[in-house]
Amino acid sequence: MKVKDVMNPNVVTCAPDDAIRDVAQLLKQENISGLPVADEGKVVGIVSEGDILKLLQVPEHGGLWLPSPFEVIEVPIRELINWEDTKRMLDDIGSKPVEEIMKKHVYTVSPEDSIQEASTIITKHKINRLPVVDEDEQLVGIITRGDIIRGLGKL
Template sequence: MKVSEVMTKDVITCRPSDPVDGVVKLMSEKDISGLPVVDGEKVVGMVTEADIMRLLVVPEPSRTLWMPSPLEVLIEIPLKEIIQLRRLQQSVKDAGGQNVGSIMQKDVLSISPDDDIEDAASAMVKHKVNRLVVLKDGKLVGIITRDDIIHGLGGSANT
């Protein structure tokens, strides 16, 4: 089975200059977990849920063995939790204003529409990615995801 038989042809894309919060909204509305980033007709990156989630990770202080006193239990621990919550809230606010170009993966894996889906599956497993852009003559013609491959295999099993 060829990639062209199972790929999504109407690809939802964004631009490097698009704000992250707008792309988050788009991904949520379209129920997708990643999309190609294009500059004109050229694919310049890929942005995924994982890229966005990395923006929200608040570095934790180093963990050392610490036995709080009763006073610390009443005062310091809740205060630390409040501080961590405020850092997370600030991270979310800061993340929304960034441009996609600052968080996207620039090394985009691609495949041809004429390749077999086995090649696509192999590339996804090897590179630990969930999707590949499909390029023909350097132009974006589709995207293929793990879900597309599974559905393609399921459909061919019934024929």
């Protein structure tokens, strides 16, 4: 069985300069966990929910901190300022282009490749989806783990 037999030819994509917040909304609307980033039909990256969620990670501060009596008054004010900084940071992140967080090294397959080849790439590199490109490197589909499983069920 070949990739073209199980791939989805209706690929949801975004452009490198699309805002991260717009791409996050697109993932939600389409109920997908990732998508190729394409420029004039060529895959230039791939972005997933995980890439977006990494933006929300807050660095851990080691050690236990106990406030002094003077700091007890200062802490709520400091926390309010930190919250405002955090909200501002999240607003800034959402307006940045997706090319800043996308994975630039993208594994792809051809429609003529076997689903075994696609499965090997997916499992070896621990990825969930593979863009399918033709001989001119133009995006023609996408194949996911689920597509491969469904394809195997048809054998």
